[in-house]
Amino acid sequence: MAVVAVVGASGTVGSVAARALLGRGHEVRVLGRCRQRLQPLVDAGAQALVGNLTDVDYLTAAFAGVNRVLTMLPIEGLAREHRSWQDLIGIAMIDAIAANSIEHGVFLSGLCADGEGDLGLIEALEAQERRLRELEGVNVLVLRIGTYFENLAAGIHGLRRDGVLVDAIEPDLPMAMVSAKDVGSIAARALDRPGYRGFVVREVLGERRLTLREVVGIVGARIGMPWASYEQASPESYVDGLMAGNFSRDVAVLLADLAVAFNEGRVRSDPSSARVDWPWTTFEDFADELTARYRAAAT
Numbered sequence: 032m033a034v035v036a037v038v039g040a041s042g043t044v045g046s047v048a049a050r051a052l053l054g055r056g057h058e059v060r061v062l063g064r065c066r067q068r069l070q071p072l073v074d075a076g077a078q079a080l081v082g083n084l085t086d087v088d089y090l091t092a093a094f095a096g097v098n099r100v101l102t103m104l105p106i107e108g109l110a111r112e113h114r115s116w117q118d119l120i121g122i123a124m125i126d127a128i129a130a131n132s133i134e135h136g137v138f139l140s141g142l143c144a145d146g147e148g149d150l151g152l153i154e155a156l157e158a159q160e161r162r163l164r165e166l167e168g169v170n171v172l173v174l175r176i177g178t179y180f181e182n183l184a185a186g187i188h189g190l191r192r193d194g195v196l197v198d199a200i201e202p203d204l205p206m207a208m209v210s211a212k213d214v215g216s217i218a219a220r221a222l223d224r225p226g227y228r229g230f231v232v233r234e235v236l237g238e239r240r241l242t243l244r245e246v247v248g249i250v251g252a253r254i255g256m257p258w259a260s261y262e263q264a265s266p267e268s269y270v271d272g273l274m275a276g277n278f279s280r281d282v283a284v285l286l287a288d289l290a291v292a293f294n295e296g297r298v299r300s301d302p303s304s305a306r307v308d309w310p311w312t313t314f315e316d317f318a319d320e321l322t323a324r325y326r327a328a329a330t
């Protein structure tokens with residue numbers, strides 16, 4: 032059995048991965064800023080290491096004696112200079128890996144992380160992929176992932192209130208969408224039995240491509256609002272909406288730039304890249320679960 036560190040372990044992907052690794056008998060270290068949010072994993076047998084990913088000394092100590100690691104660059108909606116913040120974390124992560132004897136790492140990246148033009152929020156992931164590629168003596172699996180179903184959870188409140196989901200993506204753009212929980216299970220499998228050598232990229236595309244118009248139709252039917260609609264905001268009003276929802280201007284602009292990159296076809300699957308095969312959660316399964324949770328919270 033291996034010693035496995037899970038970065039972002041209180042998050043959606045990390046918590047699923049940590050639980051699965053504990054279930055397979057590994058010694059699991061869970062990293063995050065808040066002990067309380069890590070406690071359910073501690074109760075399940077993990078060791079919590081509380082600290083900030085910007086702190087290279089914390090990370091270096093957390094990775095001491097670790098064989099395998101799940102890494103990511105979290106998103107901080109309030110950050111004023113998000114790219115610099117993510118670069119700081121990315122470099123700290125690389126230094127901490129290099130200072131220890133880690134053999135295998137999985138990195139959660141985005142689709143088309145080596146694509147052309149301004150890719151907004153995805154660009155930091157591309158930079159981290161480059162750093163990981165240069166690491167010597169560590170086998171790295173990069174998962175280039177489509178859009179998480181879970182991103183839509185925030186939008187269900189507006190859908191319920193106004194019958195409209197607003198985003199900056201074109202309504203009929205087919206997008207690779209996937210359950211973040213599936214990604215956690217995929218990462219756990221890759222850390223449980225790491226069959227990759229060197230620097231390996233795999234795309235994680237989910238069951239099928241979906242448009243946001245279809246997504247609203249599926250959720251709308253389940254919440255008793257079959258007339259619910261999708262509305263595409265301009266990048267400018269999308270930024271204003273995000274800032275009203277407490278995002279910093281910098282993060283809002285990075286998200287709007289990413290939406291433009293999607294609309295212009297610059298965030299897409301690479302046909303030459305191998306894909307992960309998985310028993311995917313369907314969007315309908317996710318919508319059933321989301322609706323049940325929403326109903327339970329409303330009663």
Ligand SMILES: NC(=O)c1ccc[n+]([C@@H]2O[C@H](COP(=O)([O-])OP(=O)(O)OC[C@H]3O[C@@H](n4cnc5c(N)ncnc54)[C@H](OP(=O)(O)O)[C@@H]3O)[C@@H](O)[C@H]2O)c1
Pocket residue numbers: 038039040041042043044045062063064065068082083084085103104105106107139140141142176177178179182211
């Ligand atoms: N959303 C998408 O559609 C998408 C698509 C492709 C790839 N991805 C990648 O998938 C990754 C994981 O997604 P997710 O949904 O599981 O993320 P998440 O639920 O937002 O979780 C983020 C985790 O990072 C921790 N964290 C945040 N800032 C930290 C800091 N400064 N120091 C220490 N820990 C920190 C959080 O814990 P605490 O807050 O408790 O510290 C939490 O455990 C993302 O990083 C993203 O790059 C996302």
